Amino acid sequence: MAEVVCLGILVADVVGKPVERLPERGKLLLVDRMELHTGGCAANTGMGLAKIGVDTAVIGKVGDDGFGDFMVSRLQRSGANADGVVRDPEMATSATMVMVHADGERSFLHYIGANASLCEADVDMDLVCASRLLHVAGFFLMPSFDGQPAANVLKQAKGAGVITALDTAWDSKGRWMTLLEPALPHVDYFLPSIEEARMVTGRQEPRDIAGVLMDHGVSVVGLKMGEEGCYIRSGDTELRIPPFEVECQDAVGAGDAFVAGFLTGVVRGWDLERTGRFANAVGALCVTELGATTGVRSLEETEAFIRTARVRA
Template sequence: MARVLCVGILVADLIGRPIENFPEKGKLLLVDEMSLHVGGCAHNTGVDLHKLGEEVQIIGKVGRDGLGEFIINSLRRRGMDTSGILFTDQANTSATMVLLDSSGERTFLHYPGANRTLRSQDISDEMLAASQLVHVAGSFLMPGFDGEETALLLKRAKALGKTTSLDTAWDDTGSWFSLLEPVVPHLDILISNYDEASRISGKEELPDIGAFFLKFGIQVVAIKMGPQGSFIMTPQDKVLVPPFTVRAVDGTGAGDAFAAGFIFGYLRGWDWYQVGRFANACGAMCVQMMGATEGVGSFEEVAEFIRSNGAYLGGEVN
């Protein structure tokens, strides 16, 4: 039985580094590294949760092509349940070219592909009933699922007594809150980075951003801020959580790693500082290796990373 249902985008990531400039048209640029990885917010968050020891089922769509097989075979090698991943004939598997500079900063060229075809009806009530928490990963990158279709799914999940969460991505269409508006009444947890949350809310100060979302009945808002740490706000609490200082190699998947760490801590009832510190640690571990999920380890490895970089306030996690 899956404890966490991760619904969202599945992507094949072709990552090259270091890339500081583009070559002239018709010219060639040599790079030191290039590798193919499985990515996408639902994949990354689900795999990281699985590595932490959580029960996970990933839900999404791929095309009937080599990249789709690559994604499914990668998950099977990890021992993960792939029964919720559907094939579509309407589009090829989603793919992203990830261009990394020498500091680990990323530039993306993204093809939505099969992720465009995901619908609420693709997730059965049986799948929802078997979960404790339903997480939508990659909102704004699923044109057929964003907005009303996401709202339908989360409304069904809430009717079954499930906790709901959502992690945003960059909205290239500029729709922002108008697309998220039907969704927020059915959300318990909103996870977003500062830039996205600011665009959605129209606010700049962290407490104002948090208050904007809480007024819709969301229980907790978590804002990812990269090198500045994270901010967590509930109707009762405002918690600023400091970052871990590490050498970044590849920022791909860091936000998804944070989401996985946050969900993991939330499900265990830790205090908000502990939840944020654990989530920050997962993100920090992620950026130290190439690929979206390679850097995050088991719960014991994350706990050791935290201990070696400073203790929690309020005691150790358990």
């Protein structure tokens, strides 16, 4: 059975680069590259884990359409188990138009699609409870699963002895802690971006953010801080780990790649410093290629990168 189960949003990404502005109404602009990639937090993290070499399964929902076929086939090709992906003939697969700017930053147009109907009943708990770690990916973008349903699944997983992790997306509706709070007591590793964590907690500094989250029951907080690397805090450890220097081609999926690296460290039993450094490396390699998982490398290749890469001062 899978070591890690990634449960969450699955999205087909149509990626164009470079895009500095939208064309005027009725007009056309050319881009240098246009590609179709897998996207969505669960797909990105699950495929990243599989490429690193971790036995991984993905649970989510897609439509019975071309994008859905693409998502399932690419998950399987990466080595991830896609048996937990539900096909919904009543919904279209979620998709995002990703506009990559010249500096690698992105803007998005998103269709939520089948992710909107993913619910507690869609989750294969036999698959979850047979794993070592359950990761809920894309909280705030699953309206039928966010909140108490997610809390129920996390609680059941923990009751079966499964390690739990959770990552958030941006909540455009501003519900933040109100929606997330029921799940936090059942989360061992919470891995949001610093921007999302600030919105959830109402705090600005990483140490204060982690304190609020730990007061709500989280055991370990790992904050993705972009060009500042990451911040990690547990009951007896506090770390700031600087990033590696790379040339950024496309930042799509960098946060999900970081999570894949972090979860690798968790299931391998590494200490938090090694885990955070490895997560930074996976995220750094991710941005050197176009697409959310193209740049992710095997465990051995990533460790070789760590030995030779420059760390940002």
